[in-house]
Amino acid sequence: MTARTLYDKIWDDHVVHQADDGTCLLYIDRHLVHEVTSPQAFEGLRMSNRKVRAPEKTIAVPDHNVPTTLDRANAATMTEDSRIQVQALDQNAKDFGIHYYPVSDVRQGIVHIVGPEQGWTLPGMTVVCGDSHTATHGAFGSLAHGIGTSEVEHVLATQTLIQRKAKNFKVEITGSLRPGVTAKDITMAVIGETGTGGGTGYVIEYCGQAIRELSMEGRMTVCNMAIEGGARAGLIAPDEKTFAYCMGRPHAPKGAAWEAAVAYWKTLYTDEGAHFDKVVTIKGEDIAPLVTWGTSPEDVLPITAVVPSPSDFTGGKVEAVQRALDYMGLVPGQKLSEIKIDTVFIGSCTNGRIEDLRAAAAILKGKKKKDGIRAMVVPGSGLVRAQAEEEGLAQIFIDAGFEWRLAGCSMCLAMNPDQLAPGERCAATSNRNFEGRQGRGGRTHLLSPGMAAAAAITGHLTDVRDLMAETV
């Protein structure tokens, strides 16, 4: 039998029909739904008198719009249009009989954190959602990617997607990470290496010792930003860590079904000699704590570097870099570690899990944020929040002067009231530093949770390793 990649195997196991021209109908095991990209899809079903084909495989949760302030039970905290979208999801979940975690449910949170947490996401599955960060679920060795609203409607109606197979891209991170370097730095290092278009047309499989050494939380962080590298999906082969994470989750199989599932999951790896169309290898030891300086996730450098000049680039990137520096208010040659910040945001589907909060709290313990800095922690789900409170992390954040919020997407995309003002500069653990992403005119620097915590203490972008030395 031909040697196959992990992606090949999952793909083969989900093909419902293949046309002569190679176009496939792919079966979808899990469909995650949120309030922003679904209303038009449900409306489409109603207009054509169609039902949700597999409501038991469809899971909805509002996350993008919801306020994260403690008073959010009061409907007045939401703008009229946000409220209409959330209410539409409440109604659609009820009318079509799909699984639902409303805002009032402690399990509510960012869809990509809730899915794994509740055991909906399992190895070998196909997972889609009308959200590009669906790539997150690839950490389990499930083929997971974002879709548009027309495709949301297509999956609701047919439980399938029309797809053409992507190419295979292997990203290997060899060796071990150095202290202060995290999964976030891995995924940003890959984008820095390949560019935001480097993964276009590919599914990435992340492998190598540094990936194996990551926790499931870290692996989710890596896969989450596959899309920022242009790849619709990122994958990591499941292993004992994956099985341990899934075991006992509410929607994971139990008993004999669990044993059968694990036996299948153990076959989900890339065969020796399988063909990859593209390969990138990065040494784990070479990765430093990273930070973005521009308005594209590929604009990334070690914290020890300086702001580059447009003349360091070629082609269309020259104009783009000049535009980015103007937008970010930075000048070439400026030390990244001297850039003063106004705001710190810790959260998002990239870095809103318990391990991220632990990493930030470890830096903040016994310290205070610098005066005048606005700092907030937005846990990825109600359960992450509860766990952080139980572990004493919440108190560390509160004592350090951070706002301790309820779960949601929050300032990652600023669809709720958590936004930057024009010119406001933010150290953010989220995934996109696009112009206007966190609020019109807002300036975003992407970094890891530990780096965000360090920046809150000093008031400027800071090498987290300097503060780690202090705490030892």
Place this chain on the structure above:
Amino acid sequence: MDKFTTLTGIAAPMPLVNIDTDMIIPKQFLKTIKRSGLGVNLFDEMRYNLDGSEIADFVLNQPAYRKAEIIVAGDNFGCGSSREHAPWALLDFGIRCVISTSFADIFYNNCFKNGILPIVMPQEVVDVLMADAKKGANARQTVDLIAQTVTTSDGQVFAFEVDGHRKHCLINGLDDIGLTLEKATAIDSFEKKNAALHPWA
């Protein structure tokens, strides 16, 4: 979905690379529960000042390009989020075709679902089309999906590739869901097989 066969129209040059979906339609406009009406907010933050007045030098505000139907763009157009509001906004403004060296996957796919044709061309061809677009409103380009060609205002013809299934759907304005439901028997048997093989899924 509107059919797409041929189009002759004004092409607006947008050479900036990595034009992302947050630029195409900022998030504050995603709160709609409709597909229509987004054209006025297309490229909102590049197009309008904070007070709502137009930024005069933005390409779609220039008299020559206000009725553009084609955009010739820099690399990696449409990167970022999966929001279908991006093609909805383009379509509502009147854009039916975007030409670039590369597109982000999800955006590319979303275009076909909405009667917009994204065309991938090599850099040297995009350079010619960009220069042609910069000539202004009198320089109309012709896109022929059936023949798979783009013709510049001075008659240079360039061929492009497009997936056969997507071309068929676009030319005929076909609804994917209807086509898929014709394969309901295949979906039924897949589900039956899968329930036995992977009962947890």
